[in-house]
Amino acid sequence: MVSGTVGGAVQSFLRGINTIAISVAAVTNTKYDIAQKILEPLANKGFWIIRVRPFFLNVNIPKTEMSQVAGVRVTTLGGxxxxxxxxxxxxxxxxxxxxxxxxxxxxxxx
Structure with a gap:
């Protein structure tokens, strides 16, 4: 079972399309500015480091203030x-x- 966001992204990936699923950990008072600050540099210049095509990124944005975000971590898929x-x-x-x-x-x- 996966979320609708990830499920839709999986379908794109399976069709050979480079894909990013972006999920925010909030239904109300969502901090879209955090998502923008994290994703903009990645979209502008970070994709060149991804050598495997097609790629699938699942980005989870926390419900917090930007000052509390310590950084970005790349992980592998969990079981x-x-x-x-x-x-x-x-x-x-x-x-x-x-x-x-x-x-x-x-x-x-x-």
Whole structure:
């Protein structure tokens, strides 16, 4: 499961398009100025360092003041933290699938 932002970006990436997903950690009082200050230098001159094409960047912007932002960190993709359960259900002539989280990966591996 991924957010709509990342889900849309994944679809672009899978079609060979260089992609950036930008997520902000706020629904109200969103600090778009922080997103601009972090992303503008990247958009203007930072993409040349990315040698793999197509590329996919997922940028998470915190809900904080710019003075509290210590910098930008590049990380790798983390693993799933939850196992997924897929259950099929017949509803009349249709078949529906329910995807849900069931147990923490830590619980499954024990």
């Amino acid at each position: 799933r933290s939850w196992g997924e359960n897929v259950r099929a259900e017949n509803v009349g002539p249709e078949k529906r699938y329910w995807i849900s989280r069931n147990k923490s990966i830590n619980q499954i591996s024990r």
